[in-house]
Amino acid sequence: MELLAPAGSMDKLKMALLYGADAVYLGGKSFGLRAFSDNFSLEEMKEAVSYAHSLGKHIYVTVNIFPHNADLQGLPAYLQSLAAIPVDAILIADPGIFSMARQLVPELPIHISTQANTTNWASVKFWHDNGAKRVVMAREVSLKDVQEIHDKVPVELEGFVHGAMCISYSGRCLLSNYFTQNRDSNRGQCVQCCRFKYNIVEEKRPGQYFPVVEDERGTYIFNSKDLCLLPYLPELYASGLCSLKIEGRMKSIHYVATVVKVYRQALDAYEVDPEHFTVLPEWLEELEKISHRPYTRGFSVSRPTEVDQVYSHASNTQTYEFIGVVRSYDAARHIAWIEQRNHFKVGQAVEFLQPQGHLVRHVITYLTDEKGTEITTAPHPRQLVGLYLDTPLEPWSMMRRKAAAHA
Template sequence: MRKKPELLAPAGNMEKLKMAVLYGADAVYLGGKAFGLRALGGNFSLTELKEAVDFAHSHRCRVYVTVNIFPHNSDMEKLPEYLRYLNSIHVDALLVADLGVFMMCRNLIPEMELHISTQANNTNWAAVNAWKALGAKRVVLAREMSLEEIREIRTRCDVDLEMFIHGAMCISYSGRCLLSNYFTGRDSNRGSCAQSCRWKYALVEETRPGQYFPIAEDEQGTYIMNSKDMCLMPYLRDVIESGVDSLKIEGRMKSVHYAASVVKAYRMAIDSYFEDPDHFLVRQEWLDELEKVSHRTYTTGFYYHRPSEKDQIYSRTSYDQTSDFVGLVRAYDEKTGWAVIEQRNHIKEGQEIEVFRPSGPSYRQQIDGMLDMDGFPIHAAPHPQQMFRMKMSYPVTPYTILRRDKEPGSA
């Protein structure tokens, strides 16, 4: 029987971590306040890192911490102390990209499991085997790889392999980019990418400074480096049967709604495959779930073909989604059926909502009554993160998401 691959989810902050864990992740990856590549993703203080590890481990979920910047000399002074701290709180593995950081980890905390980040641009079996020889437990494959290349690496390498299956694609090579540095002074290879590839660009002719010419005729401009998002859900059989050990979702800077919905969709799909591999089919409900969260149009990236102009979005930089996240269950009284809800978007009486639970099927209900926290009737909860009570049609648990269908034409 084929080994079930790990489902690895992003955790940009504590709330996203809890959602990823509760909605079905086997492991989460996250960063501290330094030494990772998502400085703007919220991230975790030293105290929060320990809390995150304790919470995840209490739910049998592993925690991998990113230490995958390409450091300069000034970054190295405080790194040893940080590495020892991560070891002391029982982090399960560290993600590294730089050889110097890797060797520092090997020398200071030799018992720590080390994973080689996609930033290291691992695109061939020789590189993968070299990292294994140095002591790496796992290698994260570059996104710029085909299914056939991944299969060949699997046959030639006896080391854990991890690959991305969902989320944003990078216009540069596995995140190695200097656009952000050039335009804003923020070093993308040290955690401060400004995502300059998503900006709107125009042409300027040198003898006519200040005159901007559109690169293509479009009323909104042209986003020449704006890649579609990766989604391999429709091809999950090929992904699983390629033999990789960990399936990774991108998105530490994405929303709580994204963390919960994408994780649960892939959790259900992976489990369904292993219940009956011979008759596995990707269900429309899983694909629909991935449309409900904020995303760019989906593509398969490099998995089946070299990306072309069809894998870019030239007309806009906005996102699509079919549902709005309107509330989060904070508490539930089984005797009365009333839940305490934290507002996340305008919500009011009469609306039909979908109740999306960490486990079990979703259900729909109409909001027939709402109370403020003092017990007085209200007709709407318009204020950000306003707390209120409402009656639930069926039992829920904390961290259940309430969402409503997005109205056609709404932003």
Template sequence: MKKPELLAPAGNLEKLKMALIYGADAVYMSGKAFGLRAFSDNFEQEELKQGIDFAHRLGKKTYITINIFPHNDDLTDLPDYIKSVAAMGADGIIVSDLGVFRIARQVAPALPIHISTQANSTNWSTVEFWQELGASRVVLARELSLADIRLIREKVDLDLEAFVHGAMCMSYSGRCLISNYLTGRDANRGECAQPCRWKYHLMEESRPGVYLPVLEDERGTYIFNSKDLCLLNHLPELIESGLNSFKIEGRMKSVHYVATVVKVYREAIDSYVSSPANFHVKQDWLEELQKVSHREYTTGFYFNKTSEQDQIYTSSSYIQSHDFVGLVKDYNPATGMAVIEQRNNMKVGEEIEIMQPGQETFIQSINAMFDADGTPIEVAPHPQQIVTMPVSKPVVPYAMLRRPERWQGRP
């Protein structure tokens, strides 16, 4: 059985490192231009090189997104950008547009090209077409069922990639014009304002200014607001379908989200491949996915056509059960003291969890904290404040501290 690649989002250099350390085989990321997540932090040129080198030191891969649908003025700097990405040693680029594909083949013929989900590849003939042009991988459209994917796998022999977790778009493989129409921000050039998450009412032509709720709900109606994709429960079917890469959405999500989701899918994939007959989805994995920021989960189009049950009508807000409060920078085994970079207000007396790559999460009470001068403190209120604290078990750099949301007075 060929183990599928686990591909994670990297919205900045810190998220890239977290994704790879927590178990991703590869990451996808973008420079400051040409990617479809213009409002993610993204990477300066030097940061791209740092990220590529970091991944390669771990024996892992990096793919650069160049998946906008460019207008003429976008093409001016594109050839030099593609050449620079190739020179840095990127393992591939992800494109949507035939013009970008053509330029990449001209200026960097040895650079592998992956076809983005934005290209709407929904059948085996389209995938075969991209293969004949020289693409090495196709990221399949999100509208496909598992049966569709299996048939495509039977017909073609290049790499196939599909999303297995994360936010869904209300439009056809992300080809949406609502943002452009309502705000002037072009989703197909990376500037989506996410109007599908806004609340809407109806207005009847002869009664201008009278706004009628689509559903009787005082909180509004979110008629385009999709649930998030989660296919953890169906991992065996996905692996057996012959997909080469499992993709996690979320370049604009937090480091907590990236590390947690990657860790869960890493453990699940490894567990299944090592012993398919004994595999079962652990309750701990499902609980982990509830701890990060997400919407209610759905299986999308994989097993049936979507219905009203795959939308959320009452709120566009994310839900999560835990807050990320600190990141381990160092640990002294002789003293049992950990050096922590604060990421959210922490207090002595709180009970937290410590999650770290490749190990089980454990509960830790904050019995004491000390500032950078060694002075005892009761609270760490300052963003990225460096503190030390005793921990009951050894921890490693990049271990994450998180706290149930009830500690902040929320239900």
């Protein structure tokens, strides 16, 4: 089973691979559906592919917009550049781009994006017969249907297991385009209108806003909970999926590291002893520490109902704050060198999530700046701070503390 993680930047890519992902998917500066993430230039993609391949891992690039005529002008050269790097596969949703890729870069494996809303075995067979290596299932497909597709078509199947859920069918949304003057969700510029709070305005009474009340909890009628299928890992294996996909190219490195490590541990535990596999409470606790909405199982084993929406608020919640990244550990002096990402100080209780090792909890007793001068606080962004700690820490460990509301 492949664990596939998002990479919205080089830091996130490295974090995903170091914390246990087998592959990452990323977007270029154009032709992908996450225009507001950092994304990768062609030169950065070369670096990313070289780094991933040095670890025996893979890079998949999204080319999954629904293009207008003008979008096609630079596409042939872009596809040829991706093949030359070479990336390991491209994700495509549009039949025109698919046809162009098959003609121009037939050696480049194609994965059919979830945006193509593939929901049945006949559609999967169509893509397979025309040369697709893998099909990413629409999020509306149940695991029972995935299993039937797997039994009928000899093609790789990939499915989302964790992250934000789009309210529109397979992510095909017109709201962003309509409300924000050509910020087209299907061309990578979604502004998440589904998370807005809505009221009704009657035509002859402009300026008078009437609340939309679905029930007593509120009015965020398009605000889906986040997907979490960790408790259904045995069912995911049984369905015939070959790759489990995490959403979140625009999420933080803390999000990527935490989710990847939890699913890595769970997959490893299942594959060692599937008969006695159980979801550990500490895994679920870790998934509560990241920024997220309440969790849902989506369409995996049943149809969503009203309980799968969040009615009270549009923002995410999290129990821990990400405050630093470990750059190195000086074993002789017992000093961990931390790149500051949020204010921290002496006396605070913190913990370190390591790429491979166990979780380390610590109360800060001593800090120093780069020159060796003792300090009591680390207030400056990206400041390099020495922290005294007896336990050695791995580079790229995540430093965090309880959020104020949960302290």
